[in-house]
Amino acid sequence: MSTTNGHTSGQTIYLGAFAHCTALQEVEICEAGAIGVDSDGKIAFIERDIGDIPAYQLRERKEGWEHAKFVQIQDQGFFFPGFIDTHIHASQYPNSGIFGKSTLLDWLNTYTFPLESSFTDLTKARRIYARVVNRTLSHGTTTACYYATVHVEATNLLSDICLSKGQRAFVGRVCMDQLSPDYYRDESTEAAIEATEACIAHVSKIDPKHHFITPIITPRFAPSCSEGCLSALGKLAKETGLPIQTHISENKSEIELVAEMFPSSKSYTDVYDKAGLLNSKTILAHAVHLTPEERALVRSRDAKISHCPASNTALTSGAAPVRVLLDEGLTVGLGTDVSGGYSPSILEEARQAILVSRHVAMVDGDAAKLSTEEALWLATRGGAKVVGLENRVGGFEVGMDWDAQMISLDVVSEDGELEDAQNKGPVDVFMWESWPDRINKWFYGGDDRNTAAVWVKGRLVHATPKYRG
Known part of the structure; x- marks a missing residue:
């Protein structure tokens, strides 16, 4: 053709x-x-x-x-x-299946940060990014929400590769100015914003109307960003109207860390809300341990959730109560969360969503179970709504x-x-x-x-x- x-x-x-x-x-x-x-x-x-x-x-x-x-x-x-992957770390693809006995924070320091920091090498970045795009396409993923790294040139390269290969992609340069190694972080809030704006400008050149590639504002997660950085990113999101992606309530140790680092906020969700990062274009990955009050806040802002069951199991983060999320009217899609998740396949993720729901059901009752039909909805229509493309793709x-x-x-x-x-x-x-x-x-x-x-x-x-x- x-x-x-x-x-x-x-x-x-x-x-x-x-x-x-x-x-x-x-x-x-x-x-x-x-x-x-x-x-x-x-x-x-x-x-x-x-x-x-x-x-x-x-x-x-x-x-x-x-x-x-x-x-x-x-x-x-x-x-x-086509499947829609609402949460995947393109830069982490070589580490798929390598998580050992780690939990989230140990895994970041042991496996993730050393790999991501190496993307100053554009030859290496090209090799990895080309492979992950080819691999996800081969699994039927037609749209993907990618986290890149802090590097502007490598992030722009990912956008170029997605466009050339024809995959719809939301490409985010990762922002983080604290709680990460000195060798791999933004020097300041100003540096994070300037670099993010450079990536936005690049996409404006290669795909001005965002037919295929859309820049997405990407604070890694609350602990890795200072309050000033989060607020600046919230302001940038408001000025540009661009979507936002980040992590929330993945595991209990992380939630405790957020409470220590942001004592003036009522909750993990409130941290993002105060920074102007919680709106209808926000994608929150994981959401395993949200309180009822946090779920109500997410719904009131019409923010979306990316359920990543394989990763949550692999890193023993927890089992997200997806039935509760759906019953309360939240919008949910699926994410592979490579490389916390071991597979780039959304079909595999859909299977894992069912299995995780059955483990939840063993405690909470059969109503918690997801059906095949529901898992396929999450993989297509649900994902389309999460990324704001429900009128264009998913069915x-x-x-x-x-x-x-x-x-x-x-x-x-x-x-x-x-x-x-x-x-x-x-x-x-x-x-x-x-x-x-x-x-x-x-x-x-x-x-x-x-x-x-x-x-x-x-x-x-x-x-x-x-x-x-």
Whole structure:
């Protein structure tokens, strides 16, 4: 599929089964559909239950679509919206799976700060950033909220790489002027603001209207920023209207540290609120131990939450009560939190969200459990709302962008082999499964080998040999 300036060069009709979330507890599955995507990468029409209508007839009956291309599901797979990772540290990708027996603060000093500080080496930064973007795209992540490092040049490089590879990205230069090694911190509040403004200016040059890349104001977390730095970043957020991302209430030791460092604030959440950093464009990662009063404050400011269950388990931070968050009306999405989280896959994160909810349910009762449908909502529609793109991505609706992945499922033949020699994914379909069963088999057993192709705004950004477009 040829592209021009990140957009498809013509109209395309996607044929086959598709699935997407239509409500928190509902996944619509269309076994035979057609989705028309225009030359700007937007969904122009959706036809359901088309049966055995020949593709050429479908094209001919759509005025103005006589020359459209076709992309058709070739096996028992389906189209699904692209995943949205609402919290990932791009610079930490090489440390994925390396956390030992650490808890949060020890892990930062032992593994994280030494790696991040090395990003003065742009050759190293390019190698790492190119790989993490390729890897997340291969797992179907079409939008990612990235934390970079304190380095302006390396952060700008990450923006460049995301744009060139076609991934939607919120790219944040990390701000921190205290509680970090002397070799890795901002020299002052003024230096932090100046460097952040430089990264904002760079994105304005490469993607002025933020079609794909958006700068995001990023205080690492309250303990690493002085009150002056937090307030200055809050002022910058108000002046620019840009989104904000940070961490909150990840573990109990961190919360105690915040209480010691900010004695005039009522809570961890209040620290951000006083600094002007709590608004409808704020993404709060973790939120494991928020008090009822803090949850009420988050909701009143319409701030959003990124749930990172794999990281919270790996670092023994705690089990976030996601059912409570949802029941109280908070907006929740999923984040891999690489490298606190061990995997760059949002599908894996969705599975972990269910497992963590079941551990919560063992104490709080069955109502705490999340369903497959709810976890898929968090991975798509929920994430879209967290990043403020709910009207553009996260589902298949006319007028939304075609941010999608083609899921391929292996069919087992009568002799127990795979019908297609190219198919080597972990999910086996025997053809007696219902469509909901197939979705569940992929949800619990699938990985990037099932992700045959990925599109962002109609542009093909990843494909495997399974994809025959």
